[in-house]
Amino acid sequence: MQELLAQFAIFIIAAFLGFELISRVPNLLHTPLMSATNAIHGVILVGGMITLAEATDPIIRAVGFVAVIFGAANVVGGFWVTNRMLVMFRPPRPRVKRRRG
Amino acid sequence: MQVATFLAYLAAAALFIVGIRRLRRPETARSGNTLAAVGMVIALIATLFVIEFQSLLEIGAAVLIGSVLGAVSAQRVQMTAMPQVVAAYNGLGGGAAALIALSEFYHAETVGSGESLVAAITVPLTILIGSVSFAGSIIAFTKLQELAFAGSVSFPLQQVVNALLFVGILVLAANAISGGAIIPALSPVASVVVVLVASLLLGILLVIPIGGADMPIVISLLNACTGLAAAASGFVLENYILIIGGTIVGASGTILTRLMSSALGRPLGKIIFAGIAAAGTAGKGDQEEREVNDVNAGAVGEYLSEEAQKVVVVPGYGLAVAQAQGPMRDLLEVLEAEGKEVLFGIHPVAGRMPGHMNVLLTEAGVPYDKLYDIEDINPEFPDTDAVIIVGANDVVNPAANDPEQDTPISGMPILDVEQAERVIFIKRSLSPGFAGVDNPLFYDREKTMMLFSDAKQGLQEVVEAVKNG
Numbered sequence: 001m002q003e004l005l006a007q008f009a010i011f012i013i014a015a016f017l018g019f020e021l022i023s024r025v026p027n028l029l030h031t032p033l034m035s036a037t038n039a040i041h042g043v044i045l046v047g048g049m050i051t052l053a054e055a056t057d058p059i060i061r062a063v064g065f066v067a068v069i070f071g072a073a074n075v076v077g078g079f080w081v082t083n084r085m086l087v088m089f090r091p092p093r094p095r096v097k098r099r100r101g
Numbered sequence: 102m103q104v105a106t107f108l109a110y111l112a113a114a115a116l117f118i119v120g121i122r123r124l125r126r127p128e129t130a131r132s133g134n135t136l137a138a139v140g141m142v143i144a145l146i147a148t149l150f151v152i153e154f155q156s157l158l159e160i161g162a163a164v165l166i167g168s169v170l171g172a173v174s175a176q177r178v179q180m181t182a183m184p185q186v187v188a189a190y191n192g193l194g195g196g197a198a199a200l201i202a203l204s205e206f207y208h209a210e211t212v213g214s215g216e217s218l219v220a221a222i223t224v225p226l227t228i229l230i231g232s233v234s235f236a237g238s239i240i241a242f243t244k245l246q247e248l249a250f251a252g253s254v255s256f257p258l259q260q261v262v263n264a265l266l267f268v269g270i271l272v273l274a275a276n277a278i279s280g281g282a283i284i285p286a287l288s289p290v291a292s293v294v295v296v297l298v299a300s301l302l303l304g305i306l307l308v309i310p311i312g313g314a315d316m317p318i319v320i321s322l323l324n325a326c327t328g329l330a331a332a333a334s335g336f337v338l339e340n341y342i343l344i345i346g347g348t349i350v351g352a353s354g355t356i357l358t359r360l361m362s363s364a365l366g367r368p369l370g371k372i373i374f375a376g377i378a379a380a381g382t383a384g385k386g387d388q389e390e391r392e393v394n395d396v397n398a399g400a401v402g403e404y405l406s407e408e409a410q411k412v413v414v415v416p417g418y419g420l421a422v423a424q425a426q427g428p429m430r431d432l433l434e435v436l437e438a439e440g441k442e443v444l445f446g447i448h449p450v451a452g453r454m455p456g457h458m459n460v461l462l463t464e465a466g467v468p469y470d471k472l473y474d475i476e477d478i479n480p481e482f483p484d485t486d487a488v489i490i491v492g493a494n495d496v497v498n499p500a501a502n503d504p505e506q507d508t509p510i511s512g513m514p515i516l517d518v519e520q521a522e523r524v525i526f527i528k529r530s531l532s533p534g535f536a537g538v539d540n541p542l543f544y545d546r547e548k549t550m551m552l553f554s555d556a557k558q559g560l561q562e563v564v565e566a567v568k569n570g
Binding site: 014060082 | 126149151174204332340343346449463464
């Protein structure tokens with residue numbers, strides 16, 4: 001019971017934190033931000049690893065295996081593609097100088 | 102749970118939070134993404150210390166396969182296809198959550214480990230949200246990739262079917278939790294499997310009536326859903342990093358969805374329940390012939406180099422489709438070389454996602470301090486000499502502001518281009534855009550020049566004309 005209450009408290013605090021974290025984001029960053037939070041929920045991979053590790057039944061093993069593949073693709077693809085977007089948002093000054101030079 | 106793993110999870114959570122914070126500003130965004138990724142690596146390594154080592158090989162193999170799939174697809178995707186790739190990754194995360202909950206339930210049933218009431222409730226919940234997110238994301242992907250289900254697909258009694266399906270899912274979930282007390286013929290495991298299948302169907306039905314223009318908001322909403330599914334699976338597995346990470350994404354994703362929908366002037370409820378209403382208004386077929394001021398690239402180039410001092414460019418989806426970012430930057434360079442002031446007015450829906458056009462233009466080398474949001478560019482129009490609209494219509498359509506007309510874009514904030522001296526459209530045809538609303542600006546022969554061309558070819562010709570002019 002104690003454990004459950006602690007989990008519930010963390011859930012509520014994390015929810016308020018999430019609401020507060022995002023405010024006044026320029027439109028420019030909406031897509032990268034969505035893509036990055038998309039990668040963060042790939043933390044579900046942790047769950048996939050735990051499930052696969054405790055699997056004894058062959059069916060669960062197979063399902064867990066697929067879940068880990070999905071989770072890993074979510075994490076790696078998510079962060080990678082966000083990084084590709086954000087590489088383009090370099091500070092403007094060096095870019096202009098380089099072009100004129 | 103080991104203390105070390107618990108502390109590592111807290112460190113990972115802190116890195117997620119700092120990462121998201123840094124993603125709010127262009128200067129720090131990239132480092133924010135990197136910090137969040139570092140947090141993820143910490144969480145994954147910490148997990149290795151609390152699981153059985155016997156299946157390490159299998160886990161390693163699955164992680165490797167998934168990572169290669171993710172990395173290759175992320176590296177290869179065209180920037181124009183960004184929205185559907187985000188949808189695909191999101192669907193995979195939701196699918197993983199549903200599968201994890203399914204196998205946890207099966208494990209608890211077969212091994213008979215005493216499952217708590219909380220786990221019993223969160224299992225069907227995780228399956229429901231995860232499966233809806235998975236199926237919905239796949240539909241979003243096929244729509245954006247233009248594989249199938251173009252536009253708004255609707256059928257009679259759609260809302261009723263969805264409601265019945267949802268009630269059915271609740272009954273089956275209750276049956277699974279109570280160990281088959283409601284429908285004795287259906288075992289608990291069979292019930293959750295049916296819950297999964299029904300939730301997939303619900304996900305498809307919820308997204309299929311929503312048109313492509315609203316897809317970014319749908320993807321953002323499904324992103325928040327997958328976050329919630331991950332959090333719910335955290336309760337199933339009693340794992341703190343899943344609860345924290347999933348909840349933060351669920352909450353921040355909800356706010357982000359609201360920010361997007363208000364930037365687009367599209368109330369969320371209207372989108373989700375829009376399919377049926379929208380189906381009626383499509384296809385207004387009064388095709389009357391009206392004269393326009395049809396010009397060639399030479400005339401546009403001449404006007405730009407001789408008369409215009411301040412130019413605002415409004416890029417739209419047509420520019421992205423034609424891959425005309427390069428010629429766009431060339432035009433910026435030749436105009437600036439002639440001492441003209443050039444700004445870009447980026448509507449929130451330009452491209453296919455908020456911020457999508459910014460990504461495309463900065464990729465092509467347009468400095469991002471030239472990219473203006475709608476609030477910042479609208480005051481600039483009254484003293485602008487020429488607005489060049491490339492492959493866009495809805496975002497500059499004054500019909501959206503006309504209280505007399507009830508159109509799909511009514512109430513959407515638009516770029517007030519009609520306040521500028523001249524308006525130049527580079528567009529393939531007179532066809533109205535995504536929303537299907539005719540634009541009165543096309544027929545203003547005093548103010549408007551229409552250059553009928555593919556965005557890329559048209560821009561290249563205008564660049565040449567300015568150079569030679």
